[in-house]
Amino acid sequence: MDIVMNESETQRTSNIIGPSFGMNPVQITECTYESTFWPQISGFVRHALQADLQVERPLHTYSHEELYRSIYWMCWQGFHKRLFSDLTSVIKETLHLLGNQIDNIQQSDIWFPSFAKISINHARATDILGSVFAYLDKTYIQYTLHKNLRDxxxxxxxxxxxxxSEMRIIYVFGMVLENSSMFDLNLVINVIKSLYKLKPDNIYLNPTLFQSSINDEKLPSNLQDLRVRHTTLETKYQLEKLKSEGWEPGFSKLKRSLSTDEDVEMQQGEKAAKRVQY
Known part of the structure; x- marks a missing residue:
């Protein structure tokens, strides 16, 4: 997936800020926030959340220390509320972009590697962004909003x-168990570990597959409830798939249209048989 969002603007702003960005106390105004500081911060956030962008510009080309210091000065000068609002907006905007892209992929053998890349990268990005935005997190998100950035x-x-993508994830993970030779098992394990690291309750997506992939991790105490949730969802999605193909409860086979000549003849034959009985 090739995603480019304000790349030229981000690079231009990075050059303006230079290597001394954040090293000394600076006066931040609404104008400099919008023209210089926020474009640099938002560019980094987008890169952190999109693995494809990191091919052209790896995250290590950003100075995390300078980013941290700039965020410190923004918060210190009263921009914490706006910074938080802008940060959450760009995070959701980027994730929606990624989500829409994988939604448009039809083939499972192409969809899964794309989903895997997003999941593995997000687990890593969560740690990186938590570190860079630690001051905003502790002094505003946690202290004032009683939340935290990681959550x-x-x-x-x-x-x-x-x-x-829940239905598709459950379906693909089921395919992994049925025919593992179709998948890169190392990639599958990395995805499982990333999803579990983000949220252990993600084990509900396929408890059997998760347990076989994270055997060195402590399993959640509500594992049985998560198993029930998986079974319920799996049944629900199987029924939805059957209904989309024309099946309805009470029919042993898929419903057929009565518009063909064969069906018309069958109906006429049934009516004739009834008349003979009378």
Missing amino acids: LLISYFQEIIIEK
Whole structure:
């Protein structure tokens, strides 16, 4: 997936800020926030959340120390509320973009590697963003809002990526168990570990597969409830798939249209048989 969002603007702003960005106290105004500081911060966030962008510009080309210091000065000068609002907006915007892209992929053998890349990267990005935005997190998100950035990053990921693709994830994980030779098992294990790291309750997506992949991890205490949830969802999605193919409860086979000549003849034959009986 090739995603480019304000790349040229981000690079231009990075050059303006230079290597001394955040090293000394600076006066931040509404104008400099919008023209210089926020474009640099938002560019980094988008890169952290999109693995494809990191091919062209790896995250290590950003100075995390300078980013941390700039965020410190923004918060210190009263921009914490706006920074938080802008940060959550760009996180959700980027995740929606990624979610929409994988939704448009039809083939499972192409969809899964794309989903895997997003999941593995998000687990890593959650740690990186938590470190860079630690001052904002502790002094505003936790202290004032009584939340924390890590939980928000995970919550947005669950809502926008996992829940939206839930049926497909359950289906593909089921295929892995049925025919593992179709998949790169190392990639599958990395995805499982990333999803579990983000939220242990993700084990509900396929308890058997998760247990075989994270045997060195402590399993959640509500494992049995998660098994029941998986079975319920699996049954629900199987029924939805059958209904989409024309099946309805009470029919042993898929419903057929009565518009063919064969069906018309069958109906006429049944009516004739009834007349003979009378």
